[in-house]
Amino acid sequence: MxxxxxxxxxxxxxxxxxxxxxxxAQARQAIIPAPPQVAATAYLLIDADTGKVIIEHNADEQLPPASLTKMMTSYIVSSEIEEGRLQDEDLVRISDNAWRKGGSASGSSTMFLNPRTEVPVIDLMRGVIIQSGNDASIALAEHVAGDESAFADVMNQQATLLGMNHTTFKNATGWPQEGHLTTARDLSILAKALINDFPDHYKLYSEKYYEYNGHNQANRNKLLFRDSSVDGLKTGHTNEAGYCLVASAKKDGMRLISVVMGTRSMNARAVESQKLLSYGFRYFETHKxxxxxxxxxxxxxxxxxxxxxxxxxxxxxxxxxxxxxxxxxxxxxxxxxxxxxxxxxxxxxxxxxxxxxxxxxxxxxxxxxxxxxxxxxxxxxxxxxxxxxxxxxx
Missing domain, CATH: 2.60.410.10 (D-Ala-D-Ala carboxypeptidase, C-terminal domain)
Structure with a gap:
């Protein structure tokens, strides 16, 4: 009893x-307006500390994630480092396969790695996170698991452990492949895990530029240049997925995570994400x-x-x-x-x-x-x- x-x-x-x-006390009667209209196929806004869902639309619809996939690629590499199986300065050999599928010859987003060279893990992590390099993603996948297919199996096991119950990964880059799908809600779970589990590596997501092999590339997350409270996370784009963005911002002790999938342009994904974040910070508050x-x-x-x-x-x-x-x-x-x-x-x-x-x-x-x-x-x-x-x- x-x-x-x-x-x-x-x-x-x-x-x-x-x-x-x-x-x-005057704030007691504050009016909470309806959520903003967001031009995206699916979207979600959550409080990172409480898990409170503030806004959602089609959050459980399975959609292609494009390069948002690389969040899981970096999560697994960070986990390997945390467990002592990998070091930041370990050298990774860049295979012909990684160069061919993700390098300058591929026509996709790339770090401009040279084949048969050796590159430190931490440089490749920056290439994955800042430059969205497919070559860096494949090279790390091969180094960790032997080949990209085996690494995808690790990705799916990790997704299950995190509770990403509607996600299936087929590769380490997000390159279009049948069955390679996730949801806005699952991506918010992954974003929260990245922030909480690996705070040191999470700092990489806030870096605006990275220069490698003579190519200085800007982070594709435009919110990093527009809003000082934003410190991550990752962009994605393919014709199938549209323009996608998982963003996180912290203001006055409150951290929010937004996910937008299937917007029409690079600028649109930033604008729609900003709508979500601004609404959350203006009309909600988090207390410990x-x-x-x-x-x-x-x-x-x-x-x-x-x-x-x-x-x-x-x-x-x-x-x-x-x-x-x-x-x-x-x-x-x-x-x-x-x-x-x-x-x-x-x-x-x-x-x-x-x-x-x-x-x-x-x-x-x-x-x-x-x-x-x-x-x-x-x-x-x-x-x-x-x-x-x-x-x-x-």
């Missing part, structure tokens, strides 16, 4: 914290409500070596809400009525809910911040008698 009372001091502190961040392991409450523990156990949340807790709505939040802790020792650290002892306008925004477990061992036999017996008298013995 759990208690379902609002702990007044907890709620007061909760709301006071939010109001101090969100501004004055609680830190993992911080005490939110104490509760009586029976039969333990101590009389109370500290309770909090297991993970950092973020919340995305419309701007000006903080004062309308209703937070409640539901804690087990009877807690008996022993209790292990992290053991679930209830749940925390946060409601706005009758919609539950958060429902997460409350856990023991500390372990509590059992008391001796007579102390446990005495607590059992008290529980029996109170009608709580079970």
């Amino acid at each position: 759990r208690t379902h009372s609002v702990i007044k001091s907890f709620v007061a502190l909760f709301l006071l914290t939010l109001v101090s961040v969100s501004g004055t 409500l609680y830190d993992a392991g911080n005490e939110l409450s104490k509760s009586r523990i029976w039969g333990g070596r101590q009389k109370e156990v500290s309770i909090g949340v297991k993970d950092d807790l973020f919340l995305t809400i419309p701007r000006g709505s903080a004062e309308e939040l209703d937070a409640q802790m539901h804690i087990d009525e009877v807690i008996k020792a022993p209790v292990t650290q992290g053991q679930e002892l209830g749940n925390l809910t946060v409601v706005l306008d009758d919609e539950t925004l958060v429902d997460v477990p409350l856990v023991a911040i500390e372990a509590v061992e059992q008391a001796g036999f007579f102390a446990r017996l005495w607590d059992s008698i008290k529980l029996f008298i109170l009608g709580l013995f079970s």
